[in-house]
Amino acid sequence: MKDRHCIIIGGSHAAAQLAPSLRQNGWDSDITIIGAEPVLPYHRPPLSKTYLSGDKNIHDILIRPHSFYTDNDIHTMLGDRAESIDRKRKVVVMADGAEIPYTKLALTTGSHVRKIGLPGVDLGGVFYLRELDDVDRIRHYVGRGKKAVIVGGGYIGLETAAALRKLGMDVTVLEALPRVLQRVTAPEVSAFYTRIHREEGVDIVTDTAIGSIQGNGDVNAVTCQDGTVLDADLVIIGIGILPATELAGNAGLEVDNGIVVDEFARTSDHDIVAAGDCTYHYNPIYDRHLRLESVQNAVDQAKVAAATLCGKLEPYSALPWFWSDQYDLKLQIAGLSQGFDQVIIRGDIETSRSFAAFYLREGKLIAVDAVNRPKEFMISKRALMHHFSPDPVKLADDSLKIQDVLKP
Amino acid sequence: MAQITFINADGSSKEVHVEAGTTVMQAAMDNGIDGIIAECGGACSCATCHVYVDESWLPKLEEPSSIEQDMIECVLEPEDNSRLSCQIVVSEDLDGLVVRVPESQY
Numbered sequence: 001m002k003d004r005h006c007i008i009i010g011g012s013h014a015a016a017q018l019a020p021s022l023r024q025n026g027w028d029s030d031i032t033i034i035g036a037e038p039v040l041p042y043h044r045p046p047l048s049k050t051y052l053s054g055d056k057n058i059h060d061i062l063i064r065p066h067s068f069y070t071d072n073d074i075h076t077m078l079g080d081r082a083e084s085i086d087r088k089r090k091v092v093v094m095a096d097g098a099e100i101p102y103t104k105l106a107l108t109t110g111s112h113v114r115k116i117g118l119p120g121v122d123l124g125g126v127f128y129l130r131e132l133d134d135v136d137r138i139r140h141y142v143g144r145g146k147k148a149v150i151v152g153g154g155y156i157g158l159e160t161a162a163a164l165r166k167l168g169m170d171v172t173v174l175e176a177l178p179r180v181l182q183r184v185t186a187p188e189v190s191a192f193y194t195r196i197h198r199e200e201g202v203d204i205v206t207d208t209a210i211g212s213i214q215g216n217g218d219v220n221a222v223t224c225q226d227g228t229v230l231d232a233d234l235v236i237i238g239i240g241i242l243p244a245t246e247l248a249g250n251a252g253l254e255v256d257n258g259i260v261v262d263e264f265a266r267t268s269d270h271d272i273v274a275a276g277d278c279t280y281h282y283n284p285i286y287d288r289h290l291r292l293e294s295v296q297n298a299v300d301q302a303k304v305a306a307a308t309l310c311g312k313l314e315p316y317s318a319l320p321w322f323w324s325d326q327y328d329l330k331l332q333i334a335g336l337s338q339g340f341d342q343v344i345i346r347g348d349i350e351t352s353r354s355f356a357a358f359y360l361r362e363g364k365l366i367a368v369d370a371v372n373r374p375k376e377f378m379i380s381k382r383a384l385m386h387h388f389s390p391d392p393v394k395l396a397d398d399s400l401k402i403q404d405v406l407k408p
Numbered sequence: 409m410a411q412i413t414f415i416n417a418d419g420s421s422k423e424v425h426v427e428a429g430t431t432v433m434q435a436a437m438d439n440g441i442d443g444i445i446a447e448c449g450g451a452c453s454c455a456t457c458h459v460y461v462d463e464s465w466l467p468k469l470e471e472p473s474s475i476e477q478d479m480i481e482c483v484l485e486p487e488d489n490s491r492l493s494c495q496i497v498v499s500e501d502l503d504g505l506v507v508r509v510p511e512s513q514y
């Protein structure tokens with residue numbers, strides 16, 4: 001059976017896990033990763049953190065070195081885009097028309113940034129932040145005392161603000177909604193991050209949408225919809241992402257807020273699996289369909305997909321988790337807070353830099369945001385798997401050990 | 409260069425040679441030690457790079473940070489010699505280091 005070929009389209013977190021997991025599961029035929037970015041799979045989260053701040057370089061953030069791929073006989077085609085999939089003939093068609101036959105196909109195409117159509121968005125110094133190349137180009141506009149405007153107060157926007165602040169820039173974050181992180185955290189946590197960023201010298205402006213961008217070749221100002229004008233040498237837009245589903249959709253695979261996959265990561269064509277940001281899948285812990293944007297999901301789902309391609313059906317049922325590093329704050333998030341009806345704060349969220357926010361729904365713990373509280377995060381992860389109902393009064397009591405409060 | 413020996417949960421072991429300055433976690437990733445997952449890529453956020461350091465090497469390591477210490481206490485089977493491998497930076501002094509990989513990281 002050595003004449004089989006597994007093609008993985010997309011060369012990032014999910015691909016970098018899927019290929020070695022195929023080998024681990026006994027796939028002894030060819031494996032090819034086709035990746036549009038001209039670099040080996042690298043850790044994307046540092047792009048808005050330690051890579052932007054200059055604390056890490058490209059070698060530090062590669063997921064695996066070049067030798068790993070050659071040692072494991074994993075071919076890579078980097079800087080190449082797959083244009084379409086012909087499922088009848090089982091070939092992947094490349095941008096230059098070349099056709100590559102596959103036996104099994106894995107889609108790990110991830111996501112694209114959501115773009116905004118604004119006057120001036122094509123000026124120099126205006127960027128989205130998704131790929132290594134974006135950050136390398138952003139660097140030219142970074143400088144001590146220069147002014148940066150970040151559009152969007154989500155995690156990536158806030159991390160970018162922290163990194164640019166560290167590099168000595170004057171930073172303003174523009175958020176159209178009434179508070180930063182509105183879609184992902186409780187008001188208390190938004191207020192906490194607003195306080196910290198202000199303490200660090202970042203201007204956070206909420207309830208204010210961007211109207212247009214001005215400049216002459218390069219950007220020099222941003223005008224908000226309320227008429228306010230902000231000077232800007234650099235504008236970074238972070239208003240969310242969209243799953244990269246075009247290939248799958250054009251090939252006639254089922255797509256609905258992502259490439260639809262079953263619990264074994266199979267698309268509607270069972271010779272094709274998908275994993276990572278691009279999928280819409282069922283999560284048994286939360287009993288609903290989800291599209292996740294996290295390394296955890298890319299890695300864990302890729303393992304399931306690889307096992308499936310090797311004939312081992314192992315259902316995907318991992319607990320979602322996420323992290324965000326800003327300044328000296330290590331935020332670790334376990335679970336999904338959407339739909340919470342109660343928030344319990346443990347620790348001093350008003351004046352300190354360490355607390356945990358527990359999200360409950362009908363008395364059951366569904367998520368935690370832990371800032372500089374690794375124990376609360378670690379212990380909650382286990383409690384979340386068991387749908388634990390904690391005692392709210394004890395949970396808020398910082399003098400009790402979290403291990404004792406969240407004991408299932 | 410320093411030699412590091414990884415002992416897997418099934419008893420098999422692998423000796424690898426790594427440059428000073430990389431972490432024990434990266435050495436594991438680079439050499440396909442499957443028991444190290446390292447989801448957060450060394451950000452000290454995931455604790456899926458947990459290892460047990462051979463007792464004789466413990467005195468040569470720097471003390472864990474308070475964040476690492478808190479994480480270690482909550483991993484699946486913590487021991488006194490538990491460490492997060494992404495926080496151990498390899499130096500010539502660690503030439504010969506032996507670490508055991510746990511049965512599971514979750």
Ligand SMILES: Cc1cc2nc3c(=O)[nH]c(=O)nc-3n(C[C@H](O)[C@H](O)[C@H](O)COP(=O)(O)OP(=O)(O)OC[C@H]3O[C@@H](n4cnc5c(N)ncnc54)[C@H](O)[C@@H]3O)c2cc1C
Pocket residue numbers: 009010011012013014015034035036037044045046047048080081082083108109110111129130131156244247275276277278292293294295296298321322323324325
């Ligand atoms: C700045 C930033 C910070 C982040 N921080 C965190 C964090 O702290 N924690 C966390 O858990 N997550 C974080 N994320 C999210 C995380 O990076 C993603 O969830 C993760 O990268 C998803 O991996 P993936 O492999 O599914 O897809 P992606 O990383 O999106 O990669 C998909 C790849 O496929 C390629 N591709 C797409 N279509 C084609 C095609 N037709 N042909 C060839 N190649 C193609 C793309 O070029 C891309 O390289 C962050 C993301 C960003 C942008």
Ligand code: FES
Pocket residue numbers: 433445446447448449450451452453454455456457492493494495
């Ligand atoms: S790699 Fe995540 S804590 Fe070490």
